[in-house]
Amino acid sequence: MKAMIFGSGGQDGFYLKKLLHRENVEVIGVSRSADVIGDVADRAFVERMIETVRPDHIFHFAANSTTKHDALFDNHNAISAGTINILESAYRHSPHSKVFLSGSGMQFANDGAPIDENTPFAPLSPYAVSRIHSVYLGRYYRSLSMKVYVGYFFNHDSPLRTPDHVNKLIADAAREGRRIEIGDIAVKKEFNYAGDVMDAIWLLVNQDEVFEAVIGSGKAHSIEEWLDLCFGHAGKNWRDYVSEAPNFTHEYGTLVSNPAVITSLGWQPQVDIAGLARIMMEE
Numbered sequence: 456m457k458a459m460i461f462g463s464g465g466q467d468g469f470y471l472k473k474l475l476h477r478e479n480v481e482v483i484g485v486s487r488s489a490d491v492i493g494d495v496a497d498r499a500f501v502e503r504m505i506e507t508v509r510p511d512h513i514f515h516f517a518a519n520s521t522t523k524h525d526a527l528f529d530n531h532n533a534i535s536a537g538t539i540n541i542l543e544s545a546y547r548h549s550p551h552s553k554v555f556l557s558g559s560g561m562q563f564a565n566d567g568a569p570i571d572e573n574t575p576f577a578p579l580s581p582y583a584v585s586r587i588h589s590v591y592l593g594r595y596y597r598s599l600s601m602k603v604y605v606g607y608f609f610n611h612d613s614p615l616r617t618p619d620h621v622n623k624l625i626a627d628a629a630r631e632g633r634r635i636e637i638g639d640i641a642v643k644k645e646f647n648y649a650g651d652v653m654d655a656i657w658l659l660v661n662q663d664e665v666f667e668a669v670i671g672s673g674k675a676h677s678i679e680e681w682l683d684l685c686f687g688h689a690g691k692n693w694r695d696y697v698s699e700a701p702n703f704t705h706e707y708g709t710l711v712s713n714p715a716v717i718t719s720l721g722w723q724p725q726v727d728i729a730g731l732a733r734i735m736m737e738e
Contacts (some may be wrong), residue, residue, distance in 0.1 A: 457481045460538065460729040461501075462517030464489040466615035467557070470653040471514060473652075478657070480728040483508055486517070495537035502540070506548040512660060514543055514555045515589075522561060522580035522706060532564045535592075536587035541598045542603065550601060553660050554594050558607040560671065562711055569713035572607070572667050590667075592680040597666060604660050608672030609712045611647035611667060622681060624647070626735040629685040634696050638703035640682060643675040648726035648734065657720045665720060672724045673713030682733035 458470050458475050458564040463484030466594045475482050484490030485504065493500045495517040505513070517537050519529040538556060547550045592605040616623035621637055628635045630676065655670045670701045686693035714722075 456512075457483065457508060457510040458512040458514065459483045459485065459504065459508055460490075460516060461485045461495045461541065462533070464517065465516060466613045467516045467653065468514075469615055470650045471481075471516075471618050471656065472641045473650075474653050474657055480512075481529050483510065495540060496532035496653045498536075498540045498544075499675065501537075502544040502548070505541070505544040505552070509549040510552055513541060513545060513549075513712070514557075514656070514731045516557050518557070518582075518585075521726050522582040524581060530581045530585040534582075535588045538589040538592050542592055542601070546596060546599060550698075551584055552611075553602045553604065555604045555660050556589050556604065557616055558590055558605050558667075559583070559586050560609040560712060561591075562607070562708075563588075565635065565707050565710060567709040567711075569673060569711050571609075571669055571713040572716060572720060589652075594663070602648045602663065603666065605667040606656050606659055606717075607667070607669045607712075608652060609645045609647060609669070609710065611649045612735060613649040614650070614728070616735075621678070625678075625681060625693075626685045626732070628690045629691060629693070629697060629737055631683075632689070632691065632696070632712070634698070636698050636700040637678065638672075638700050639705045640679040640699075641677055642695075642705050642708060643677050644707075644727040645674060645712065646676055646681060647669045647672050647724060648731050650723040650724055654725075655717050658720055658722050659707070659717065662720060665716060668693055668717040669714055670717055670729075670736060673712050673714045674728075675711035676728050680728065684729055685736060688732055688736045 464486035
């Protein structure tokens, strides 16, 4: 069995590769910085790769994971163009492939209530627009008898998070005893472990009844709670190291999932927020 991962250089690609190797799946990773070097926005490259390998599974993780307007074209190229390049290439050359598209909790309307698969989409950022476009492309190709899956990711972390991500920034500062500025510590979101999320993806693509699922714990925690855990693990008081960033505007007050669909398939996260803090602080 063969699997191809577009966007294999990030934390999701890393943990999925580990999982697939345990399952004795041959993995072909593609990214702009590691494994096979290539750009998912390059249609000819994507078509050549899929036609040559004809993988059993294709996973699309490539993205610039920011909602900032400045990333408009990066998001379009990696997510929107990347999705259509993958799906059309698979449709032409490898129609047996199961294709997984990563979505996000940030593409939904959010009033603070738990978000599920039936929550309306909300195109409130270039990132959300590209994610929504990707989902509709997936649904179109599913109507052509392709098996296309979508997992809507809620916040998930690991030691491989980029240093500018707030959860990694906090963990690193706690370990190093370094002062930082962050935004609203009352904001609530999920603190999932990337390895658990990849387990959910593998479960999703290995059944043929459910094709779209919210992937999250359904448990929201504040940034302040994360500060307590990380600095407490280091034996420090976060109030001695953290100040509020001026002119900060949060994108949401609470972002939390309703994971009833994915849990009905048998998935449960194994790492809670305290366990994630230990992993982030110790590895």
